[in-house]
Amino acid sequence: MATVLISGLGLIGSSIARMIKQDHRELTIIGSDPDDETAQFLLNHQLIDRRQTFSEAAPLADFIILAGPVSVILEQINVLATLSLKSDVLVTDVGSTKETIMKTANQLIQNDINFIGGHPMAGSDRSGSRFGSSELFNNATYFIVGQTKNNRKLAQFQQLLSKAAIHWQPISSSSHDQLVCELSHLPHVIATTLVNTAVDDLEGEPLGLRAAAGGFKDTTRIAAADPTMWTAIMMNNTDRINQSLTQFQQHLAQFQKALTAHDESTIKQFLKRARTSRKSVDERK
Amino acid sequence: MATVLISGLGLIGSSIARMIKQDHRELTIIGSDPDDETAQFLLNHQLIDRRQTFSEAAPLADFIILAGPVSVILEQINVLATLSLKSDVLVTDVGSTKETIMKTANQLIQNDINFIGGHPMAGSDRSGSRFGSSELFNNATYFIVGQTKNNRKLAQFQQLLSKAAIHWQPISSSSHDQLVCELSHLPHVIATTLVNTAVDDLEGEPLGLRAAAGGFKDTTRIAAADPTMWTAIMMNNTDRINQSLTQFQQHLAQFQKALTAHDESTIKQFLKRARTSRKSVDERK
DSSP: OOOEEEEOSSSHHHOOOOOOHHTTTTTTTEEEOOOHHHHHHHHHHSSSSSOOOHEEEEEESSEEEEEEOOHHHHHHHHHHHHSOOOTTTEEEEOOOOOOOHHHHHHHHHHHTEEEEEEEESSSOOOOOOGGGGGGTTTEEEEEEOOSSHHHHHHHHHHHHTGGGOOOEEEEOOHHHHHIIIIIIIIHHHHHHHHHHHHHHTTTTOOSSGOOOOHHHHHHHHHGOOOOHHHHHHHSSSSHHHHHHHHHHHHHHHHHHHHHHTOOOHHEEEHHHHHHHHHHHHHHHH | EEEEEEEEEEEEHHHHHHHHHHTTSSEEEEOOOOHHHHHHHHHHTTTSOOOOOHHHHHGGGGGEEOOOOOHHHHHHHHHHSSSOOOOOOOEEOOOOHHHHHHHHHHHHHHHHOOEEEEEESSOSSSSGGGGGGTTTTTTOOEESSSSOSSSHHHHHHHHHHHOOOOOOEOOHHHHHHHIIIIIIHHHHHHHHHHHHHHHHHHTTTTSGGGGOOOHHHHGGGGSSSSSHHHHHHHHHHHHHEEEEHHHHHHHHHHHHHHHTOHHHHHHHHHHHHHHHHHHHHHHOO
């Protein structure tokens, strides 16, 4: 009977526990999380079988899933390098950036430990174990980075999550980090900046944010996400985010130039182009 | 039996027709729209009683609701000034900017015509009569600009939409335009720019926008909205949008400075501040 260690029992970690417990009750799940309340919540709901510290649990596990913020994942990879793990363990993570993680994991791979980077493209503006769901990954893209030395073991891991109809997508760490930079990290910075700008500009306006309708709410929803997780992402994909911000600013400057010039046809062209691209996102799914 | 003229039978106009037809079948609704297919759709669904040109219908109406893009509303106010309207008609509009509209409507007000500016804070990324709904305004803020000479008539208009539990909010045209600039126009420009940036940056990346998850989709949803309507908004609230864009760029530059410096605590502070503000938007409702 295999043992799964899930380290980090927040939105993603607790969702993985829910998926496994729903369809594979024969497995033992050890949960590891520094937060007592979080761990107790998972114990109370029988989503984990027991709680243990990371260093205690790792040597017992057949699957180790690192589901903390990127900064914690990096630390834990360093810890794993000092432990005596099972010879056929699969170590994987769910971090939102992959290049720094794969570089750090190299010490495991060189020691013949089976490490595969992973990143499910699923999330929420709500963080924490209470908001996890066994349906969070349904139909999502799940990026897989690196070569496994044991295909059977990776297939077993994928089997654990099979009910979610995940689209498993192999990708290089650099392609991954560029893609999520555009589709996730840049939008996050922009949504955050939008909120801070609106709050400052509407200071003293009694109605203020209260009058916000669906447009503002949708556009800024992700700004409510966990700042700790997102700070770690910013610190680990810094150069790409920086570059995207510069690109974004250039596009914005072009629009502002057309606006200042009251150039109706350029403004309309800009809006039309975005509309066509944005509509294609929904149509493809 | 009162007659209502709705000019512009898109998302908002057709939603108003739906609301009135649901609760006030005794009224006659004349629909006016340049698009044959749109008008036929409303006739087929008995959401309007007949279709007439704007100039023919306006002199017959007790309520005239201007529900086209801002550019069309401005033209139609000029047309109304040349027509002989009923003496106690209420003319109102649903345009997303109010200052240029109130200035143009001054010629009506000076001729003793009862004009009230209006703006329901409800919309969708989907445009057109097919996506209208009798529930579109439910619990929304509906801004009211200007003084009516006939309070009873305004109350009657509000009564027509009473099922929606609208929050009627009197406001000056300049406060209105500043508020919607921050809560609607700026987010629209930003969402649009985000899509155009991502498309350009991901050119040649086979996965591209297809891998987009909820964060990107939410943040850019409004970029799919009608470019004609939004171009008119940009042309009518130009100076404020321009100023907000400059403010936004300054906030973004501050973030980028912290990012470049790998200044973790400033990054986290920026994200935390946005989170607190964004969470308050949902909690207030």
